[in-house]
Amino acid sequence: MSEPSPTPATTPSPDTDPPRRSRWQAFRRAPRPVRWAAWTALGLVLVLLALTAAAVVVVRRPLPQVDGEIEVPGLSASVEVVRDAHGIAQVYADTDADLMFAQGFVHAQERFFEMDVRRHVTAGRLSEIFGAETLETDRFIRTMGWRRVAEQEWALLQPATREALTAYAAGVNAYIADRSPSRLAAEYSILGLTGLDYAPEEWEPVDSLAWLKAMAWDLRGNMDAEVDRVLLSLDHSEEEIAALWPDYPYDEHPPIVSGGGVVDGVFEQNATSNATRNPRRPAYPRGVVEALERVQDRLDAMPELVGRGRGIGSNSWVVDGDHSATGMPLLANDPHLGVSQPGIWMQMGLHCRERTADCTLDTSGFTFSGVPGVIIGHNADIAWGFTNLGPDVTDLFLEQTEGDDRYVRDGATEPLEIRTETIEVRGQDDVELRVRETVHGPLISDVSPEFATVGANAPTDESGERGSGYAVALAWTALEPAPTADAILGLNRASDWDEFRAAAADFAVPAQNLVYADREGHIGYQAPGRIPVRRAGNDGTMPVEGWVSANDWTGDHVPFDGLPSVLDPEEGFIATANQAVIDERYPYLLTHDWDYGYRATRIREALEAEGELSVAEMSELQLDTTNPMAETLVPYLLDVERLPSPYYRNALNLLRDWDHTSPADSAAAAYFNVVWRTLLELTFHDDLRQRTWPDGGDRWFRVVSAMLTEPAGPWWDDAGTEDRVETRDDILRAALIEARDELTRRQSRDPRLWTWGHLHRLNLRNATLGDSGIKPVERLFNRDGWEVGGGSSIVDATSWNAVEGYEVTAAPSMRMVVSLADWDDSRWINLTGVSGHPASSHYSDQTELYVDGETLPWAYTRGAVESAAEDRLVLTPAAE
Incomplete structure (x- = not known):
């Protein structure tokens, strides 16, 4: 091949310029080391391009098919999945079973890795995937026995709920059956590079039940405050501690329900009642404090994925037609949870083409991937929202143990209940975990190897010290089997106030404030939940002596009919923001550790001032940043x-x-x-x-x-x-x-x-690989650096922790405003997006809108869904 002719040029200066040659000539005549360096650089570029191309393929491979047709075994008839521009799916079928099946299929399409990790969390099996780094989390969760409790709940569920869970699991399994891990999620491919040899197991119905335990843990109440009060008691008087936990200011921040009382076991919103308590405080010797410090260390080490139970709350309010510009109720809700990428919610609609005995659902809202049904949203007749009720459903019981297998109770000893758990740990031998329980619950102070000697062979001396002879047991209502899953589907199917309350009666944990509105114009509030009745010696504020049976829970719960509720209050609205539910005259102990009501009062003031609100004004109130x-x-x-x-x-x-006010630019x-x-x-x-x-x-x-x-x-x-x-x-x-x-x-x-936003950043990190320390991986999975306004205990509740800095630690996980006058006039927004795949355009496509305070139209009726449709996937039954 002949060399190309030199490019014509002006004659160079003989003194200053070398002869001008083509780049090709310069390369051909370069010394050999330079030529090899150039070839090496070119090779590296090609390798990097190849790696980049491979990485793109790996990351994009799990993206789901969203249009066309897929044959799926297990369906009784075809199902349509209509997605809008943000990937939000509306599912249409002829039976409830096919709807649940399709919901499982779509959840797995978008978020199977998240689902798989969640079930490993709740079963105490994270170490099978992530190795010894997660072993302590597995120990703690196995000790509490979340999965064991979920398995016991299966038999308590109504047949229709079991059928829904089974159909949902079948849909998940239909999706994952013929797909390798690399086609399910990019995370599996990246973990495979670290040597993980893993194939996901089939989804089981109990996997869905177990996730509700994780949500209950995140919303568990005042457990940290119990420990903190004891630790402060070493250095401070009761008066000083009381100053740090002031009484709730009922006169300044009104409770959710004003007035009312329990008459013959039933709450009546126009009645009155009174009750008193005189709790007995134990002494807290050094051994007790050391045991509690070990427990708190373990709580602090729990990963964000499991939830910390701190800095979270929610806002919800509902106004009747007299206070609405539409003439019908409006309902708003924004639950505040820890921030992550992807976010906790996945928007979806579940619609029967025709309502029949076999097809009862026509509901839309926010779902948990891994759980069938809609958690928060509306159906054709009613709308509902949640805020955390925050009742005291946990107690720490101090236990005096004798030897390795007995504990003290009323002057005698009783045998500890002991079981052995085997934890598989990636890359090393299995670990045996010995779990000990008293009548109060598992000994969580035994969780780590260094805690295993707590309580062993420790005599009591004259001062009351027992050396290491104190253990700490956890009593928690979530460890009592309950049919909470019935409540979710019951809410989805409810058509009026009575059916709504019947569904709420099954909502055991996490206990939530439920706000309600219906197409008949009614608004209401119901407090549900399994809340323990304590004896007089235990007010739930500090750990109590487990060796005195008079401190035990009675074994009863606050009766559902005795929990506060209200229908169509005279003032025409209901506002809940984690404040006290009812005043101190209420005869049952719900908690002493309410949110102090600043958000609730701000919301009430705004509702009173507006008088008549539009959908847009309801959304605007959710963005209020007044400090x-x-x-x-x-x-x-x-x-x-x-x-x-x-x-x-x-x-x-x-x-x-x-x-x-605290906007980002202030x-x-x-x-x-x-x-x-x-x-x-x-x-x-x-x-x-x-x-x-x-x-x-x-x-x-x-x-x-x-x-x-x-x-x-x-x-x-x-x-x-x-x-x-x-x-x-x-x-x-x-x-x-x-x-x-x-x-x-x-x-x-x-x-x-x-600017406040420069300090107050919303960093959305992936719960598993987002802090891997590998920058390209972190950039792939995280979405960081959003500058936001708001703050802690502000209506726009972008919480931050003053101990750690100004970064957002919890935030409104979604926002919704529901119009009972016209479902299609409703608005919603998600913190992130519906997809868990970082290569998807729907991984975080709602975040910028969310940060800017915007919302999306919420299409519900078939006509509105069709108008917004971008993709249509048809699932058809495969030939058997």
Whole structure:
């Protein structure tokens, strides 16, 4: 082959320019080392291109077929799956069984890896996939026995529920049957590169039941507070501890249900009732505290995937036709949960082409992948929403153990119930776990190997110490088998208030505030849940002596008919945001650890002020960023004198005309929140144990508000300074100065350029591979860096933990507004998207809309669904 002719050029200068040659000539005449380096670089580029192409193939291989036709064994007739532009599926079939089958199929199409990991979580089998790193989580969950309880629940379910679970499982299995792991999820391919040799097992109906235990764990109530109170009791008086857990302010933040009482075991919304309790406090010797610290260490180490039970809550409210611009009820809901990618919810509709005895469903809303039915949403007749009721359904019982297999009870000893569990661990030998239980529940202080000696052969001395002879048992209503799955499908099928309440009666755990509206114009509220009745010696606020049977639960639960409920209240609306359900006259103990009601009060004020709301105004209220602590704290900050220079005073000036809202672009909100975090650190870190440091949420709003009226109160003094006693204004001044300096370092010297969103980032991380430490993998699965407004205990509840920083730790996991006048006028949005595949366009396609405060149209009727249709998949029965 002849070389190409040189490119014509101007004559080079003989003194300064080399002769101009083509790139090809230059390469051919280059010295050999340079030529080899070039070939090597070219080879590397080609290898990288090949690897990139292979990676794209691997990541895209699991994407599901969403149009056309698929033959599927197990169906009785064809099923249509109509997806809109955001991949949200509306399923149409002729029988409930085919609907459940298709729901399982579609869930597996989009999120099977998430489902598979969840069932490994709830069975205590994560280590089979992830190795020794997850062994402690497996130990803890096996000790609690989530899967064992779910298996016991199967027999309690109604036949129709068992049929639905079975059909759902068949649909999942029909999808995964002929697909290799690499065609199910990119995660399996990546884990395969680490040596994982794994093929998913068939889905079992009990796998769906077990996931409800994980949700109950995340919403379990005040278990952490029980431990924290004991730890603080080592260094602080009862009065000081009480100041950190103030009584609920019923006069400032009204409960959900005003008035009412229990008459002959039935709650009547117009009755009154009273009750008293006189709890007995045990002494907490050092051995008890050490056992509780070990338990708390284990709780703190639980992965985010399982849920921490902190910083979560929800908003929901419903207005009647007199308060609605449509003349019919409107219902809003936004549950607050930990943030992850993908998010917890998957939107879907389940529609019978014709309602018959064999086909009863026509429902749409938010679903859990792995669980049949719609969890929150509406059907053709009613709409419903959830917020966490937050009842005290856990207690820690201190146990005196004797030897390895007995424990003390009323002066005698009884045998521990003991079972052995085998945990398979990837890459190493199986691990044997010995689980011990008392009458109160499993000994969770036994969870780790280093805890196994707790309680063994430890005599009691005169001071009451038992060395390592204290164990901690967990009593939790979720460990009692219950037919909660019946409630889910019961809500899906309910057509009126009575049927709604009948379904709610089966909702054992997690106990939720249920708000209701129907097409007849009614609105209502029902508190469901299995809530223990305690004896007088146990008020649920601190661990109690398990060796005294008088402290036991009675074995009864608050009767469902005695739980608060209301239908068509006179004020025309119902607002729930985790505040107290009812006032202190209520005869049963629900909890002492309510949310303090700041969000609820803000919502009530807005509903009262508006008078008549539209769908858009309901959605706008969900985005309210007013900080309730600012109204209290800012006047005190503005009164601080003697700031050192204009540099600091310029920052303070941001607060002078601030409207107390916290949008992402607010400089004043940025400064206030940094001041708030710094104030908590300066005030409490020197006095409290680290694990009890303030997180900055609603309880601390209440605590600090009370302290501000006492400028010389004891909490203000800095324990680290021996030569002076600090006052409130000293701490406020220091907080203002340190916050100014922090924001200068983080953002700008000019306060006008600060933004709250720059600090307050929503980082959506994959629960399994998102923190792998491998940057390309993390970039593939995570969606980080969203700048958001809102904050803790704000209606737009993007919570953050003041101990850790400003990053969002929990947020509205979805938002919905349902119009009972016109289902198709309803709105919804998901935190992420419906797909769990990172290569899917629906992996996070709703997030930007969510962050911008927007919502999507919620098509329900067949005509609206057809108008929004983008893809249509037909599942047809395969020839047997």
